[in-house]
Amino acid sequence: MGTNKRYADAIDKRMAAHTDEIIMRDRQPSSLKKEELELDRLPLTRTPVAIPAWAWIHYETVSLRLRVEIVAWTPRACAVRWTTPAGREDRAWVWANAVERDERA
Secondary structure, X not given: OOOOOOOHHHHHXXXXXXXXXXXXXXXXXXXXXXXXXXXXXXOOEEEEEEEEEEEEEEEOOEEEEEEEEEEEEXXXXXXXXXXXXXXXXXXXXXXXXXXXXXXXO
């Protein structure tokens, strides 16, 4: 049986989205530890308006690049939130270099 070249990209995107949904459904995201954040030493900035971005998020041993919103940051880390395909709002602290502002937004 041949490959459907006409719709291959659309099918690949749907499969990737479905795989991400399965990964997020039964797992909680990993977040930086309190000691790693050093909030007692580093300045914390909170934004009244969330900033659209892309971030690498860890769900156990799986890393996903997701659209997120930055809600706070330090010089080293960002607090981000996102909505899973199931509608659950997840939050995590991630290293700042794992986050890239979404310039299209």
